[in-house]
Amino acid sequence: MKEMWKGNHAIAEGALRGGLQFYSGYPITPQTEVMEFLSFRMPELGRHFVQAENEIAAINMVFGASATGLRSMTGSSGPGISLKQEGISYLSYNDLPAVIVNVQRWGAALGTLDSSQTDYLRDTRGGGHGDYRIIVWAPNSIQETVDLLYEAFEKAEEYRNPVEIYSEAALGQMMEPCEMPEFKERGYDLEWSWDGTDRDHERVDMDQKPIHHTAKFKKIIENEQRWESINTEDAEYVFVALGLPSRVARDAVKRLRSDGEKVGLIRPIAIWPYPKKAFEELPEGIRGFLSIETTDMGQHVEDVALAVKKGFKTNIPVYVHATNQKMPKVKEVIEVYRQLKAGNLKEAF
């Protein structure tokens, strides 16, 4: 049965349905509702909730809990996720699964509480020290948020690497009908987990780590690209957008199509690994790409450019419409498109 769910609560319940056993976090707007919800819901289900003294302790508790085999999660917003980066780096290096939720707010430093996507580059590049990546999924609806969280622990355990849910303040605050899946129990023993007996944890020797990690990430890149393509079969211009702005872009595509414009949309669902395959599938004759994002200078556009210039081996121009902390509007996107088509927009790449 579908019920109205608020994004942040849906994150929490979706994670619980997916098997969340341990959560540790620190209050920060606009993520706090996730932890507030879990603070009563987890004891109710006999699971472990910890309000940590800071973000750093929180991620490190997740590190310890994950190592001992608990399905573990932490969540925060931009500034808090910055503090967690060292711990995330340790999780990835030690091949430990975990789910990290980033309900983004705008800006560097304190920034503001406005919805945004300004953590794109940090989150898709691993974020911490060392050459590692984490799987990052960007939902654009409440149902998809739940579905991705439901799957996140299994994916994290499959590759033994953290998975991040890349949400946005507005997506956390809004409500939509949502069908909650059944509770799932983990169906296998984690023989690699630490149990105190000094058993073989399938640990990788230090000198084998680079080879092991290269292979792991290569496999993720090959198997885990996810995206949605709309009206790209005969497109001349392709919008690229993720999260909530992708829904605005989808409306704009629909309107423009009804006016006879040949526009399409690529919506990356996984933003790491970036869905380069979506670009390889595109038809010949595309004249331009437009990234629509709630950043200041454009961050996602860099990945679009990489995919375009590499995927096509041509120099099709890539444009960006970055709206700062404001959500783009359909009319505005249509106007930007018209300007682009008229040659009035300067390309980003």
Place this chain on the structure above:
Amino acid sequence: MAVARKIPKIMEEPTAFCAGCGHGILNRLIAEVLEEKGQEKNHILILGVGCNCNMNFTWGGDKLQCAHGRATSVARGAKTGRPDTLIISYQGDGDAYVIGLSDTINTAYVNTNVTTFAVNNTNYAMTGGQMSWTTIPGQHTTTSASGRDCESTGNPIKVPEIIAQNFDVAYVARGSLHSAKEINKTKKYVRNAIEAQLNGEGFSLVEVLAQCPTNWKVSTVDANEWLKDKVVPIYPLGEFKKREGRDDK
């Protein structure tokens, strides 16, 4: 009377510490207690960052290397996952008392049932002997080349006292490794801490004053004297928080 003695199996691999380093002694004390308590296959050592990183290659039991200062937080998570396993954080003074002061204090504050062993050798030894919050007044380190000036850098920090006086924890003690007598006392503290955890009594902390001849720039033998004469007077030995209802045998 002679008693048969053999290093525990956990210690089989030769240590990777400098000659005369106190870590090796404490490693053995912990290993002995684990063996006596039948816990050699039921513990996870949470390693901080410092000279104890060397134990990644030598410690013959479960261990988990974590980020600098965060061992007690990792221990909190691990204890949740494995409540019946001994969870022991093994850290240096820089790790547990400086960068990780918040984690250590907060773990004591919530009184998690884990054990912390903090090796205090009055400097950042792994990185070549920099000043730590535990560096004694006037001590020469690579970042206090003219001797530690406590006017501008603070006085030696006494975390066991802070914790024992302020938080409801199970057990807090400080031992030293400068003589056989003190080593035996320290072993008793180690045993108490581990027993406290086994009994679910709460957080236990044992600070262990250890010699660091390499960075103190003294001979190994002089390091024992240095420890006894210069360090111990600043850091009183003994139990600051005894286990309730137990006499400290």
Place this chain on the structure above:
Amino acid sequence: MINELVFSGFGGQGVLTAGLIFSEMALKEGKEVSWMPAYGPTMRGGKANSVVKFGDEALGSPNMEEIDVLVAMNQPSMEYAEFMKKEGKVFLNSDMIPDDTDIRNDVEVIRIPCVSLAQQIKNLKGANLVMVGAVIKKCAFFEKNFAIETLKDYFKEKGKGNYNEANEAAFLAGFDAIK
């Protein structure tokens, strides 16, 4: 066909709740629906609004784009009139918005003294429900009894079912205010 409703006013005037009640009605009818509370700079200064969209097709942008129905509980809310569709309807709280307020002439204006009506039935907090009743009658989005039942269920689930009579009265006051 997607309907876009905006409920706007001061914090405390129940504009988020009014939006949620509409969302519940749409959901019960099996429609696609989204509810977006005011977020960002607009949440400061006590201003609040919620955007409800519902229809039979998958919803795109959940944001304020082109408003079909604007419920304005106070004067500052009138600034959203610029986002209204031509022929859209604006329900304004005539107790707080003066009759001489300048409003675009391509929208239909419905003046409801929702505060006075709520006062008359001794449910001052029900001014938002008065507006809900008025919108339901005027726009005929949902059937009257279905709307009242949904309204009751909504408050029952919130643990506020004991106010059901007063809430129904508020709804009816608004409903009947539309001739």
Place this chain on the structure above:
Amino acid sequence: MATLHLEKERCKSCEFCVTECPKEALSTCEDLNSGGYHYVEVEEEKCNCCGLCYVVCPDGVFEIRAQ
């Protein structure tokens, strides 16, 4: 009758045992082990297997075997 055994390869020549030994039975020798340390040796006739060397040794050199 107990006996003291030394594993010379573990010795790092810190001499904690030498200073602690109440019988002055221990001393470092001229030879080097593979680690490059002048390892300790025991004069068995002086040793009474009290075990203090075991207690102070950071490197697990000593073992006392009961006969």
